[in-house]
Amino acid sequence: MKANTETKPSKPQPKAPMPAKSAPAVTSNGPGNQVVPLRKNPNGIPDYRAEVPNFHTVEEWADGKLRYTVTGDFDAPVPAIRESKYLNKDQSLEIYRYMLLNRKMEQALENLFKQQKVIGGVYLGLGQEGCSVASAYALDKFDWIAPMIRNQGAMLVRGFRPAETMMQYMAKVGAPTKGRDSGSHYGDIHEKNCIAPISHLGDSLPVIAGCLLGARIQGRNVAGLAYIGDGGQSTGPCYEGFNFAAVQKLGVVLIMEHNLWAYSTPVELQFACRDLADRALGYGVPGAIIDGTDPNQVYDVVHEACERGRRGEGATLIEAKMMRMKGHAMHDAALYVPKPYFEYWKKRDCMGRFEQYLMGRGWLTAKQNEELIRSVDEQINKDRDEADASPFPNGEDAAANLFKNNAETIPFKYGPPKVKKVSKDDKLGEASNVSHYK
């Protein structure tokens, strides 16, 4: 089978001015000035990818065992990273550095796991770093983020240090939750605006919608970036939360990380459509399909979606296609994943391709790259040692702070609510005597 060849040749994009991160490129030329999708899917959803992979997983019983085989074109040429319309050299290099930090931090965690210094499991975002990092990079300070297990790179971008993440996994007292909760379950509402996930998939969606609602009541539209897996998007709370955001025109930017597997379940057993972005039609919001291994596509499309959100124009659903390059967690060898998938996606690894892109553009020399890698390694080693040195918490500390003291004042995040003035003299009338049950 041959890959879909509707693909228009990727035209070089006009070079955008190179803005500082806080002042992204001007979009004053109107919609014509937005990133151009290379095609639309059969339902009219813009698709920004440079290629449309064409493969399919098929269930087969053989020798009394169920296994998956694949059909499709696994030799398709690897597309180049698309030019970004918005990112300048410094920003691109910063994204690259975060991606390196993300990958090397997870390698360190893998080693710590093997040394039995991790309590519980380690879930790796291998192959998905470009998506986590570049999407979070599109956020402003006042925006919110709702990460999932594979988005540790996004947490780095929001300002958590690798040492903090490692201590989370090692259940140390220095961890953001001081050992109270595990691995990726940490956040911060004061500075970084990160919602600590709970295990229950999909649950952060309505929460981030609520954060944006709260911001709006305080007179400010902000963007909220949420991630959900191809598996997690099947949950009720994911639907409820995103639908609520759509109805309320809250700037939730939902990235569905379509990485082909949910634990051992292939997407064919998770949903019946081809593109999850089609869900956007049902929610009544703009949708987009992007290549999750291309940081430029991720940044550009997420950036535009966040801008929409900040203008008060509502939510966006972005499907990022990529592949979970390891098992569900360290314990899982992913034997159920057909080998050709790994080979196909390995050639499309975000790290190597972004490095090549930066070099090809003349933004990174081999020497600078070496230097960068060395400095990231140094930081990871230093952070790992710090995490390792942190003690465990004292057992009896578990009982403290179940409730927030009522003497403390909880501040407004964005300032006093901008709500209709109500006169203290307004009188409440009596309710009419109508009710559902007498």
Next chain:
Amino acid sequence: MAPVTYLEAIRQGLWEEMVRDPSVFLIGEDVGVYGGAFKITEGFIHHFGKERVIDTPISEAAIASAGLGAAFTGLRPVCEFQFMDFITSAHTQIVNAIAKSYWRWGAPAPMVLRGPSGAGVSGGPFHSQNPEMWYAHTPGLKVICPATPSDAKGLIKSAIRDNNPCLFFEHKYLYRRIKEEMPEGDVVVEIGKARTHRAGGHVSVITYASMVWVADEAAKLLAQEGIELEIIDLRTVSPLDEQAIEDTVKKTNRVIILHEDNKTGGIAGEIAAIINERAFDWLDAPITRITALDIPAPFSPPLEKFFLPKVEDVVREARRLVKY
């Protein structure tokens, strides 16, 4: 001032808090233009605007969680469940995300989750439940079940001002059936403090919500035969006022625990254990439980009557304990 119903008392509490504090807002199904299935929020949207009285899709998980998110920005949401039976559709959100938020990662959840609960109106299995114990069992939540109009008002105000998630179970049978004169001014009722509904020396009835009125009726009948009930209205099932429980046991030495929730896993079992720990030597008779049956709440009036605790149950058990 004229006495007001339990329902009007809750309306007043919500209204006064919204006037007092712009961070308070309402969110739920049909709470806006229609004013809620029981008209608790009728007229609010006209005064406070749709920014503060938010009609939602039929999405209980989103109602609770959006409340949590808004609370993270420093607001004080009051989330309405059209019936507390539907709170199950937000169970994960409440017991996992909301209850554990402050303890896990220091993000407080100053919010109220409220709505009508309870039987007695032929609501059937899905409009009559008393789901308070699912939440009393969950660390990190406060669970409030008022029995009188003034408590309903004073406690909804406290719940809104509390820095922690409070579940507020209104009893729909009481909405328009009881009236009371409201105290003047801004009066709040402390969460976690029981109230002596009636003082008496012979048998304690520890109860809450609509069952306070069943005990009250029984007390009037028993008084005619010289048996004086002491009725303790818990007001909140979490936190429990253990001191008040201990004090009444030490006073009367005979205890009935009465609730509309069904027996297994109801608060009566917990209270019996507390008495065992704190006042075992003071008991002159076995602790007695009077509760709804361990079956779903039935629809047809005779079935529902059979299911619920009755005045005559309290009378019978009180007589038995006095003679014990």
